[in-house]
Amino acid sequence: MTTITAIAPDEKAAAKAPLNRALIDLSPNGRGRVVAMRQRIRFWGGWTLRVGVPMLLIVFWQLALNWHWTSEDTLPSPKTIVEAYKYLWGNGSLQDAIPVSLRRAGEGLLLGGSAGLVIGIFAGLWKLGEEIFDATLQMLRTVPFIALVPLFVTWFGIEEPSKLALITAAALFPLYLNTFHAVKGVDQKLIEAGKTFGLTGFQIARRIIFPTALPGILTGLRFACSFSLLSLVLAEQVNATAGIGYLIINAQNNQRPDIVIAGIWIYAVLGILIDFFMRGVERLALPWRARVGIG
Amino acid sequence: MISNRKPWRLIRRASAAATTVALAAVVAACGSSGGSTASGASSTGARATGGSGGSSLDLSGVTLKVGYQTADFPALLKASGLFEDTPYKFQIPVIAGPANQLAALYGKQIDVGQTGENTAAFEAANSATPWPADGAPIQGFAVTWTPQAPYPAAVYVTKKSGITSLAGLRGKKIGFNYGGNIYAEYVIALQKGGFALKDVQGVQFPSNQAAANAFLAGSLDAVVTSYSIVKKLVDSGDAIKIADNNTLGIIGGSGWIARTDALKDPAKLAAIKDFYGRLRTFYEKWIPTHEADYEKVLVSQVGQRPDVAKVNWENARHSTFYRIGDPKFLQIQQATVDAAFGYGGLKTNVRSRLGWNYSTVLDGVTTGTTG
Structure with missing residues (x-):
């Protein structure tokens, strides 16, 4: 016995959607550049966070001393x-x-x-x-x-x-x-x-x-x-x-x-x-x- | 999970990675040849005639290893120039902490170690098995002390604690570290204050520095420590001294211990005598007359701040040797051992004896008097 499963029109569209998007993303004129830019932003954003968080901690450390939350004897600046x-x-x-x-x-x-x-x-x-x-x-x-x-x-x-x-x-x-x-x-x-x-x-x-x-x-x-x-x-x-x-x-x-x-x-x-x-x-x-x- | 690439490529990549790591380690390993030799001096001379302990023995084959706990000592000896023509080789390995000093001494890695004056007595009292009556493995043979030092180790209290005397320590938090002069001062302070152990909150730290840091941070009411570490608090009037070595009747000296077999070896003993003869000159003549040189070494080579270096010179210029043969010496050691035993700090209160765990063999060299 054969079972035929009909796909509803909406489902068909949904199944196609990722495929279409992937095709568009890879095209040379259009969103390919957007994707590349996103990747670049993500890359540099990652590095900014990696460097920025320790830098922020150091700034906070100095501010804690400036605001007399601690002293040089306890924590040198x-x-x-x-x-x-x-x-x-x-x-x-x-x-x-x-x-x-x-x-x-x-x-x-x-x-x-x-x-x-x-x-x-x-x-x-x-x-x-x-x-x-x-x-x-x-x-x-x-x-x-x-x-x-x-x-x-x-x-x-x-x-x-x-x-x-x-x-x-x-x-x-x-x-x-x-x-x-x-x-x-x-x-x-x-x-x-x-x-x-x-x-x-x-x-x-x-x-x-x-x-x-x-x-x-x-x-x-x-x-x-x-x-x-x-x-x-x-x-x-x-x-x-x-x-x-x-x-x-x-x-x-x-x-x-x-x-x-x-x-x-x-x-x-x-x-x-x-x-x-x-x-x-x-x-x-x-x-x-x-x-x-x-x- | 597993790649569908050919397995040999995986192995090759893994091998490449392993080789990279190994190469990096080797490069790091080859990066330097410098290292861990302690400061030292040697001479081409063959016979010992220098120093107060002059000898006619051939010492050219002798290498004396004198352990010290801090890096200032070898740097200062070098700066003094008093040890440049020794008729034997010597090394001064810097070994932090009394436990490591003793391990090196028992393990025959050094001939002489530097600890507290009471260490030979404490070691005998704390030994896992009693030392043989006819021969202790180590002996205290010299003690350096600073009788007129303006800043001896002391019991300091915070002003806000309201403590003004030893009696005021009842129920208070007192910081100390175990084993050496600081501990001796702690137990004698408790004894003089008439306290049982439960009457105070003793807080033991792994080092003098750690105890002082806790005091500076306001976590303790009192601490037994050196002035130089709590100087700022004391100078500002936020901490005061309520007792020190002198008022507690403690010598508070630096103890020199040797393996008994080293003291029995005539050549090694001759080298030790020569070394300590020079050391006496260093303490009694060089330090008092070379303030600038002394402080320069401490600041530029050891890393001390100028004000701390000044305090250390003020203390060190009073350095001299205590005569171990002085009858009071063993009395003071025994009083400390008895107090420490009473407060549970020692396993026994075994009696110290001259010729057993203390030796007067260098008294002539270090103090000019024997007996």
């Missing part, structure tokens, strides 16, 4: 922070600190990130790996790093290895956790489909699991980058003569809140740069990933 940068630049501390800290964070990220990635994949793919590593790493990740500093001094000494060990540990856990969960979270149906098409275990890992888990892995990498920078404050407590963490600790010891905040700003800028860099990496690695949003 942005102008004082800029003076602190001039001081740090003048005595060479800033030029010394940034490369030293980036080197330490980079080395720790490389070691800890690599270890986290490998262990995460191993534990995610094989039950044995999960049984060996997961419980132990889940326990260790809750250990507060500040409590580890004296222990690391005893175990690794007061030279670079103890700093590197601390940053490595800080970078390892976020990448491990995200990789492990991303690999474990791959849709079983995809794997079954792969098997149906005759893919072997390694091929499934390479062609299905790894690409599907990549967004999670990159999120882990993003966290690992941030954590390796944040751990500098702890790592550079011990036998450091340069570094962003050292600058902050030394400023704390010498009652210089302006330099402390200047150091925090450096972290903020590095955070933005990491975010910018990681967006580029994600675009390169995940070209198929759709932008999800409602506006």
Whole structure:
């Protein structure tokens, strides 16, 4: 028996509407330009918001001081922070600190990130790996790093290895956790489909699991980058003569809140740069990933 | 969800991304070679004859590691020029916080550490297992203090709290940090005020700076801290001092601790004696006569504000060594330990002894008198 479903005239028009609009939008003379302009406005509007919101916060910060809502002792003004940068630049501390800290964070990220990635994949793919590593790493990740500093001094000494060990540990856990969960979270149906098409275990890992888990892995990498920078404050407590963490600790010891905040700003800028860099990496690695949003 | 592109392209893209990240990390890693070596000095001389603790031992193979908690110390020693011709190598790693200093000392990463004068007594009393009677792992061997300092560490109270004496602390919020001289001052202040622990609201902070910040923010009625940190509030009359080291009968000195095995090693001991002989000259002769140099280092290299650097010089120019062999020394340490134990700050009130957790081996060098 055949069922014929007649489409009401209104419904027909409604079904056609999107098609017509798409055709009009793509035409060279007409709304194509409007769309392009909208996209440009959206792009620059986005950047304006990204830059404008922090700028507004800084203006509000300065106004709060001007209106005596707070005092310079409690919260040094942005102008004082800029003076602190001039001081740090003048005595060479800033030029010394940034490369030293980036080197330490980079080395720790490389070691800890690599270890986290490998262990995460191993534990995610094989039950044995999960049984060996997961419980132990889940326990260790809750250990507060500040409590580890004296222990690391005893175990690794007061030279670079103890700093590197601390940053490595800080970078390892976020990448491990995200990789492990991303690999474990791959849709079983995809794997079954792969098997149906005759893919072997390694091929499934390479062609299905790894690409599907990549967004999670990159999120882990993003966290690992941030954590390796944040751990500098702890790592550079011990036998450091340069570094962003050292600058902050030394400023704390010498009652210089302006330099402390200047150091925090450096972290903020590095955070933005990491975010910018990681967006580029994600675009390169995940070209198929759709932008999800409602506006 | 999965792209319909060929899988090898995905792998290639992923590999490219991974390589980019790895390369970036390597570039960052290669970005600098500078780093973490502490300030130091060395000499080509082979024998120790300099300093008050001169020795005829060959010290050319000795490297002395003297830990300090703040960056001003190595910078000032360098500026003094008194340590340029040591017949041994030395390093001054800056290690923030007493816990890290002690970890480095117990872990044999440094030979000498800098903490409070009472640390050797507190460590013995707080040890997880009692120290052997015939040999403590660490010994306090020198104490630097500032007997005539115009701005000693003190108990400060806010004017609005209405407190004018120790007795007025009852029921009030008092900030302190645990372990060193500040804690000693806190427990002795409670003892002299005749308080039980429940009579006051003690608020423990992780550092002297954190306690002072809370006081400056108006969150505390009283704080035990250094003048330089609360200077503005005190100078404006919004905070007043009700007791200090002198009135509480505390030395309030900086304690130097060494591993016992370092003090027993003749070459290392000779190097320590030489170093502390020079340090005595630094404290007693160089600092009082070099105000401008001292403050310049603190301002330009360490980052202190000129007014804070001035206060620190005013205190530091009175620096000298306290004789550990002085009978009063152990009495004061024991009184602090007993008070801390009474207020629950220590596990035991084990008695400190010369030759056990304190040593007089450097008294001759640091004070010119022994016994």
